[in-house]
Structures are given as C-alpha cells and as structure tokens.
Amino acid sequence: VKFLPLNSAEKLDRVDMKRQLRRNRILHTILRQGPISKYDLSKVLRCTPPSVGETVDDLEHQGHVRRAGLGPSAGGRRPVLYELVPPSAHALGIDFGRSHTALILADLSTHVVARAEGPTLKDATTEELTRHVRDRVDDLLSQVPGSRETLRGIGLGVPGLIDEPRGLPLARDTRFRQLRHSIEDDLGVPTFLENDARTMALAELWFGKGHSRRDFIALNLGHGIGMGIIIAGQPLHGSLGHTGEIGHLRVAFPGEPCTCGSSGCLETVASGWALAKRAAEIARREPDSALARLAREWGEEPSARLVVEAAKRGDEQARALLAEAGVQIGRALAAAVNLLNPEVVIVGGRLSHAGALIFDPLERTLRESILPALRDETAIELSDLREEAGPLGASALVFQEIFEADASELRHFI
Numbered sequence: 001v002k003f004l005p006l007n008s009a010e011k012l013d014r015v016d017m018k019r020q021l022r023r024n025r026i027l028h029t030i031l032r033q034g035p036i037s038k039y040d041l042s043k044v045l046r047c048t049p050p051s052v053g054e055t056v057d058d059l060e061h062q063g064h065v066r067r068a069g070l071g072p073s074a075g076g077r078r079p080v081l082y083e084l085v086p087p088s089a090h091a092l093g094i095d096f097g098r099s100h101t102a103l104i105l106a107d108l109s110t111h112v113v114a115r116a117e118g119p120t121l122k123d124a125t126t127e128e129l130t131r132h133v134r135d136r137v138d139d140l141l142s143q144v145p146g147s148r149e150t151l152r153g154i155g156l157g158v159p160g161l162i163d164e165p166r167g168l169p170l171a172r173d174t175r176f177r178q179l180r181h182s183i184e185d186d187l188g189v190p191t192f193l194e195n196d197a198r199t200m201a202l203a204e205l206w207f208g209k210g211h212s213r214r215d216f217i218a219l220n221l222g223h224g225i226g227m228g229i230i231i232a233g234q235p236l237h238g239s240l241g242h243t244g245e246i247g248h249l250r251v252a253f254p255g256e257p258c259t260c261g262s263s264g265c266l267e268t269v270a271s272g273w274a275l276a277k278r279a280a281e282i283a284r285r286e287p288d289s290a291l292a293r294l295a296r297e298w299g300e301e302p303s304a305r306l307v308v309e310a311a312k313r314g315d316e317q318a319r320a321l322l323a324e325a326g327v328q329i330g331r332a333l334a335a336a337v338n339l340l341n342p343e344v345v346i347v348g349g350r351l352s353h354a355g356a357l358i359f360d361p362l363e364r365t366l367r368e369s370i371l372p373a374l375r376d377e378t379a380i381e382l383s384d385l386r387e388e389a390g391p392l393g394a395s396a397l398v399f400q401e402i403f404e405a406d407a408s409e410l411r412h413f414i
Ligand SMILES: [Zn+2]
Pocket: 247, 248, 258, 259, 260, 261, 262, 263, 265, 267
C-alpha cells in the first residue's frame, strides 16, 4: 500500500486514473460487503467481470486482499470469496467534545486498535492546543508499534460551523485551522476537518447502524442539536457546508433567544442547554424538588445529565422535561424526514442516553407527524456507538477520502 502525494496525481493519465478509481471502489466494496466473489463485485460496481477479476488478482498479488473460502453455488462451481487483509493501514480520529478530547486509531477494516483521551482545552491558545493534541497523538501511536508508518490520515471532528467555500473546509474557530496545518506538517499525512454532527453521521455509515444503508439521517442530541445527512452513501454538504442545522429550525414565535442569534429555535426548547436552563429554573423556584436536591447532592448547577439522572430515578418533573423535548424534536424531525425520505433515522448523542424517556415520545410524535405513506417505511433507531461516535466519525473522514476519491478530485490513493 503506497500513499501518493498530490503532485503525483497530476502525472497520472486518464487510463491510470480510471484504473485507480476502480481499484478504490473494489477495495471499498470488499471492505463494506466482503467476503464477496468477483462476480458479485462486478454486479455491485456495474463493471465487466474480466476488468474486476484482473484488478482483484492484482490486489491479491500485492497483498491487499486474500481468499476467504468459497461462497454458495449458483448452479455451477462455488465462487472464491475475497476479503481485505487487515491492517494494511491506519486512520486516526480526534473528536473535540465539550469536556473531553477523544482519540481513536482504527485499521482499514474499521476495527479500533487503540484509544486515548484528554481534557478539551477551551481557552487555550493555538500553540497550547497544538502541543496538547500532538502529545495525545504521540501517546496513541506509541500504543501500536508501526502505526506511525502505516498512518494514512487524520480526521478532526470539531464543534461549530465549518465553512466550505469551493469544497474546502475551514473551521470558524481559527485555532483548528492552525492545528490542522501543524499536524499535517509534523506527521506528513493528510488531515481532514469536519463539523461534529457530520462526523457522527459518518461514524454510523462506517461503524454503526448506517453500515448497510444508503440514505439516512443521524441526529445528534447533545448540548446542541445537530444532524448529519447521508444521501446515496455520501454526506450532504450544501453550498456553504451548513446542512443539517435542524437545531435552528424555528419552532416557537417569537420564542426565547438562541445561541445562533435568532430566537425560538428547536435548541431553545429541546437541547441539552435548554434542559439545563429549565431544570435550573425549577430548582430555584422549588428548593425541595428532586432536581434541586440532586443538584445539591452533586454540588453543581443542574445540567442535562442531571435531568436524565433525576428522570431515571423516577422524578416526574425531569421526566416531563425529557418527554416535552422528545415531542418538540419529533415534530422538527418530521419535516426532515418528509423532505429527505431516509431509510432510517439514527438517534445518538449524550441526551439519547436517556433512552425511552426521550426516544419514545420522539418516535411517537415523528410517526404521527410524517407523511402517512412513510409512517411504516421509516425506521427510527437509537445509535449504539455511544461516546465513541465522535472519534470514530473523525477517523471515518480518512476512510471517506481513501475510498471515495473520484477521478475529478483524485487526491489520495492506497
Ligand atoms: Zn438558533
């Protein structure tokens, strides 16, 4: 497996590019659907069997794929099945959460081989942030001997808006721009940047419940409310890179002020920060309420986590807060489902840890509110990636780049 830098791509002629593209698609399909026969590969990829067969033979010869037994007979001889040889390369994902920065090293078979974490430095300077992240990356790579050499790229999942003029992602927080350049220079591997709601959708696509699905929505219920949209197996970006801002759909008029500068947004009635605010109001007004008592027990201001805990202990006020949030989210989500017709809506993020307390009212409202024709055809599922969705999705940025590079934008090969 060889990484070719950008300038090498310019030297490839069209025939080479087509061959390289076919090779990437074959590796990608074997990874996602393997073990698979040459014939089935040619059907999935709509290529002629001889061209696919030749490429698979090359890949086997080069040690990237191997035989994995025989498939069932379709009348004649049983076909040879092929799978990827792991781990031929590694991808590193870093997720900058509100309190923790989580890192994951995954191999090309999308198995996690190492993890590391550290606090998120909120008010750090660019230099402090860069040094801190570099140390964590070194920790992680030293856990897996040889991974420094096989590292194929790094993905960064960051909160906040990412502007994407001409398809070039730029974080509004300039520290992340610097961080990206510095990591790229130091480690000599391509480094990608993406908004954390979209990295979570990529996590579902590569590691979670979106694995065998082409069209889905991944909803991230956390401090804010975000959504990643996957259409035809690809993340939807929009002209400026700002798709999926469901948290800022207006649901109340005029409503309370929102962090985005508008008012009455979904986030003002159903996000982690809105729940914390509501719980704080209750605790102030009713010092004997379960929420106030739990806040004293924990020695902190009411948070969304505290609301979830109180609800799990059976407090009716906390349960009502979560149920109301579920209803509001379900209504807003119905608009997204009607517009995008996803096969499944995958609900994740910290607030989803409340389970049925938020999920049931959300699902009920969503089903009541969507187009009747879609009611029984749209699956709604809780994510099972938990805290790992962020860093997994960041590492998936590298997989996307390796396997999805197309001829017009061929930048990285394996
Ligand atoms: Zn807003």
